[in-house]
Amino acid sequence: xxxxxxxxxxxxxxxxxxxxxxxxxxxxxxxxxxxxxxxxxxxxxxxxxxxxxxxxxxxxxxxxxxxxxxxxxxxxxxxxxxxxxxxxxxxxxxxxxxxxxxxxxxxxxxxxxxxxxxxxxxxxxxxxxxxxxxxxxxxxxxxxxxxxxxxxxxxxxxxxxxxxxxxxxxxxxxxxxxxxxxxxxxxxxxxxxxxxxxxxxxxxxxxxxxxxxxxxxxxxxxxxxxxxxxxxxxxxxxxxxxxxxxxxxxxxxxxxxxxxxxxxxxxxxxxxxxxxxxxxxxxxxxxxxxxxxxxxxxxxxxxxxxxxxxxxxxxxxxxxxxxxxxxxxxxxxxxxxxxxxxxxxxxxxxxxxxxxxxxxxxxxxxxxxxxxxxxxxxxxxxxxxxxxxxxxxxxxxxxxxxxxxxxxxxxxxxxxxxxxxxxxxxxxxxxxxxxxxxxxxxxxxxxxxxxxxxxxxxxxxxxxxxxxxxxxxxxxxxxxxxxxxxxxxxxxxxxxxxxxxxxxxxxxxxxxxxxxxxxxxxxxxxxxxxxxxxxxxxxxxxxxxxxxxxxxxxxxxxxxxxxxxxxxxxxxxxxxxxxxxxxxxxxxxxxxxxxxxxxxxxxxxxxxxxxxxxxxxxxxxxxxxxxxxxxxxxxxxxxxxxxxxxxxxxxxxxxxxxxxxxxxxxxxxxxxxxxxxxxx
Numbered sequence: 046x047x048x049x050x051x052x053x054x055x056x057x058x059x060x061x062x063x064x065x066x067x068x069x070x071x072x073x074x075x076x077x078x079x080x081x082x083x084x085x086x087x088x089x090x091x092x093x094x095x096x097x098x099x100x101x102x103x104x105x106x107x108x109x110x111x112x113x114x115x116x117x118x119x120x121x122x123x124x125x126x127x128x129x130x131x132x133x134x135x136x137x138x139x140x141x142x143x144x145x146x147x148x149x150x151x152x153x154x155x156x157x158x159x160x161x162x163x164x165x166x167x168x169x170x171x172x173x174x175x176x177x178x179x180x181x182x183x184x185x186x187x188x189x190x191x192x193x194x195x196x197x198x199x200x201x202x203x204x205x206x207x208x209x210x211x212x213x214x215x216x217x218x219x220x221x222x223x224x225x226x227x228x229x230x231x232x233x234x235x236x237x238x239x240x241x242x243x244x245x246x247x248x249x250x251x252x253x254x255x256x257x258x259x260x261x262x263x264x265x266x267x268x269x270x271x272x273x274x275x276x277x278x279x280x281x282x283x284x285x286x287x288x289x290x291x292x293x294x295x296x297x298x299x300x301x302x303x304x305x306x307x308x309x310x311x312x313x314x315x316x317x318x319x320x321x322x323x324x325x326x327x328x329x330x331x332x333x334x335x336x337x338x339x340x341x342x343x344x345x346x347x348x349x350x351x352x353x354x355x356x357x358x359x360x361x362x363x364x365x366x367x368x369x370x371x372x373x374x375x376x377x378x379x380x381x382x383x384x385x386x387x388x389x390x391x392x393x394x395x396x397x398x399x400x401x402x403x404x405x406x407x408x409x410x411x412x413x414x415x416x417x418x419x420x421x422x423x424x425x426x427x428x429x430x431x432x433x434x435x436x437x438x439x440x441x442x443x444x445x446x447x448x449x450x451x452x453x454x455x456x457x458x459x460x461x462x463x464x465x466x467x468x469x470x471x472x473x474x475x476x477x478x479x480x481x482x483x484x485x486x487x488x489x490x491x492x493x494x495x496x497x498x499x500x501x502x503x504x505x506x507x508x509x510x511x512x513x514x515x516x517x518x519x520x521x522x523x524x525x526x527x528x529x530x531x532x533x534x535x536x537x538x539x540x541x542x543x544x545x546x547x548x549x550x551x552x553x554x555x556x557x558x559x560x561x562x563x564x565x566x567x568x569x570x571x572x573x574x575x576x577x578x579x580x581x582x583x584x585x586x587x588x589x590x591x592x593x594x595x596x597x598x599x600x601x602x603x604x605x606x607x608x609x610x611x612x613x614x615x616x617x618x619x620x621x622x623x624x625x626x627x628x629x630x631x632x633x634x635x636x637x638x639x640x641x642x643x644x645x646x647x648x649x650x651x652x653x654x655x656x657x658x659x660x661x662x663x664x665x666x667x668x669x670x671x672x673x674x675x676x677x678x679x680x681x682x683x684x685x686x687x688x689x690x691x692x693x694x695x696x697x698x699x700x701x702x703x704x705x706x707x708x709x710x711x712x713x714x715x716x717x718x719x720x721x722x723x724x725x
Contacts, residue, residue: 135193219246
């Protein structure tokens, strides 16, 4: 939760409030605390997740890391890195086993989201120190123009995770995870290396998955003006997905798997570097370079059409920052950013698995997103700060069907190519009501380009022309602390045109692949409320605490007088989503608590005839952290009542109220355990 000052941070971290204030003011704040202070300068919703807190329980995927973040919906399917993740209804239903739309994902400030989308295997977030969530245009500093904003994962360094570290996690459904890491500092160089292995047999029948990671982070300071950092991430992954079921099937036997589908990543490789040169105390230049290679073998064992995807992105980020300037006689901070994400190689080949004959070859190479952004923070006085920004985005999309064994008899082309410029301004104002409370508001423009494969891949002999999704968002909010309370509240409304929506026309069967379609919708509205509140219910003189954390999200998404659907609700996300955790913490390191997650029902078709059922899940957690920071242990019980529930759903056109196999199964009851040890 974003907060103001050490006292508010103490409420969240569970430490002594006065001590935390001294630490922050003394300049010895942790990297997480420094990130919170920086994000408090944003005139809009932004939050930081301390992954050390997450690792006090199961830390399996984005569902765990992004829990208790208002406005964020993150639910896992099949217990893998495949998560449905949406912020403010971004990428509302462009989802199949984990591809995420409408959010820009980054590692250490370099994007893993490119013209070809976001590969889900890197969303396991191994060896991450903290996660920064910037809602909507509040991600301006990362040149993220998506409706949902950006999520930036910051990798551990030798300074944030020193010494040798070993961790073992295990749990139900054959869940096992092992990690070894080593970090340190030698003179002007710090280094961190981590290896990780994970596997799971699966909750549904025949849904095993396994993967392994290698992560390395090296930093070096050449002199007071120049430093650099290199990060390497490598992941292999192999899995069988759990199939969607009908509501009746989930109620009767949620472990049933009606359809086997497989996916294999033979080596996703992300290499990135960031170099900073400081001209003086008030100005610096940051240069980021990255290569992201992500092969995918999809449906190689079971699908009617096997797919071989090959994708390589090259990323460039240049950022010039200048602080303590004067503009109109007032203190001013200015940032100029250039970012370019280029799909230097991207294609997919489809093979008929019955005889391994090639059926289609589609090439996306050359597609790119280029953004120029100029931002300014003008400090009007000690209380008011005016934030202005202007982004120019150049969208270049190229999709060509180079081979097809069937003729294109449709009215759609087999070649889509366009180059467009769009302007995205931003205007925000923050008001420091008092040292602990800040009010903010902003208005912004969002641009979501279609992902390359949304135009088409291997299913059809044609491609669908698509326009970028555009939106205008107004947001107002407050964040801060008062006494035992620490929280934030944001209210927003987005007017969207050409929203990119997906529909499942025909679900997959044993002999045929799923048939989907992507299209630009008529005008839509996304509006909602994001509220987070931490309350220190009790604190003893010796430091015992009872803390209640709560996060509530209200989603209200609907058409604006659509010709076919009128003012129908947009399907795919619960209207009400609430999470809470009540935890006791002992100053010696012991903690115990209960947690709750509840979601209302929601439509799964545009005609609003069939709903996914609501659910309420209870959990409990107990653990111990050695005050000497050497070892820790936890037990994390999930779904205590063994609820049969729907974690996510595909989206259909008009189901006429008939139950259909469009629902993903949530895990049943299980107790996870973990132990870690750090060798100093």
